[in-house]
Amino acid sequence: MSAASDIALGDSMLPDPTAPLTASGNLRRRAAVSRLVELSATGAALAAVAVLAIVVYGVIVRGASALSLSFVTTNPSGLAGGGIFNSLIGSLEIVALGAALAVPVGILTGLYLTEFAGPQSRSAGALKLALDMMQGLPTIVVGLFVYGLIVIPQHHDSGLAGAIALAIIMLPLIARSSQEVLLLVPGTLREAADALGVSRWRTVLGVILPTAMGGILTGAILATARGAGETAPLLICDSIFNPNTTQLNPFSVHGVPNVPMFIYTSFDLPLTQAVTRAWGAAFALLTFVLLANILARVVLARSRAKMSG
């Protein structure tokens, strides 16, 4: 076995009692190799942080020139003028709708896995596999699915179709994180509730869910942030007739305008102002997503502190 022989001191290193206790050439070489590896690992981490900085910086620098109060409070006018108000609240609406669909189902799925199905049961295994596969679905495939499920029968794109697609993307994330947090709830709490003769559903609603709430909330926020940035499913389900006006009816023939599609269509236009406007929208989207991530971390840290004491 090569791994072992690499660590074990080789024949050349067999102790010679008379040898001086200084590093031989071999040891110096090994130390140098080790140092080199440590340096390159540090370099890799630095490179990743640098890439993040470059991307964020690129978006901020280009987006800041488009940003103003009127940019976020007016609707777009023409191909390159105005702001992104309708896309912003449209996005908020679609994402909120998607989250409203995905969060309850996700939490219930997590509850099923932890409270009702035994860890070794066949149904739990099948469900976990299904969740893994759902999470592994390319988002564009989710878009095609919702197109076949809703857009074709209705004969038009709609905000509702986009919201359902986002819900399918969020669902496995929420279910997975809920399950993980629910597993962390101490078994003693369940036993204590059982000993008091509390029925299962009251234990779940009154003890288990409140204890796990912080972690579940974290998962929901992260999933929502993920959904907010998804473009591919909206391109397929909610993009064709997005108007320049505020449109909040998710059932309307006119789709609900949204930020990702606004960016996607703006950069295609051969107008500098349109590209600037798209950078502004990208800046708004990135800010939202990164802030949501930071918020999720804060919630998680606070709930951990609460759970541990």
Next chain:
Amino acid sequence: MPGLFSRGGKRARRAGRLGDRILFALCALAGLLVVLTLVDVAYQLISNANPSISRFGLGFLVHQRWAPFFNVEGAATLIYGTVVCSLMALVLATPLGIAIGLYLSMMASPRVRVTVGPLVEMLAAVPSIIYGFWGLIVLVPFVQHLEPGLHGALGFIPLFGTPSPTGISVFAAGLVLTIMILPIISALSRDLFMTVPQDLKDGAAALGATPWEIIRGIVLPTTASGVTAAVVLGLGRALGEAIAVALVIGDVSAIHASLFQTGSTLAERIANQFLGTSTKLQGASLFYCGVILLVIGMLTSAGARVIARRFDVARTMT
């Protein structure tokens, strides 16, 4: 309404049983909904792809020509492009991701760990539309300057052929995908490296192993299958990415050895052409591409699961 923990009488107990049943039914329904959705995904995709499937059959996978006006569509170039882009991303992101995982789990001080770790994870939070847009406007011009240098130095390898005139190329798409899957691989492998028992590392250190020898002899072998699963998950993400790739690859159906040529991938083709299909058959062919992606996606997530489970078994045995 009695309080949540009211003392049970007969009625309360019956209500408790009813509540239990309702909650169980709701949870089971939610689980069922997940499974049914997945089944319906396959059904919808296949039924909408049916015109294309019945016309081209499995030949769709090997035919190169994509000419919707002539009712001829084949996905060979798309599959090739998908594989090449994803492999390029994998080749770049795997060593980098593992190195970052090692740095965060073994080398960084706790303070660095809690700042750099979340920053790396934030790379995964940036939406793909922003990577695509940034890639097109910032990265592509950079690639345009980078390619002649690479061609000059490594031109004898067919991968690094004649530089592209604009920078829009398979190479640019591979770079964007690298950035997108790097946080997945590094975060997962960091978590795995953290689980390596300290005793093993201490033992190796006591035998005189240098940090690198501990990594190569202890850390990597004990986590190998888990890291492989992480890499497979990253691969799955790369294979299915549509928007970011659509903006930087050019959407041209051709097979070139050189990375510096334009190309196309399955997901990217769907994103680029779905709204402008000229025939019903083209739409069905795009759904057919979706079916291929679905199969690939299921294989990668199932594969990662199988590998990870083997890892769990190996871990419990040691």
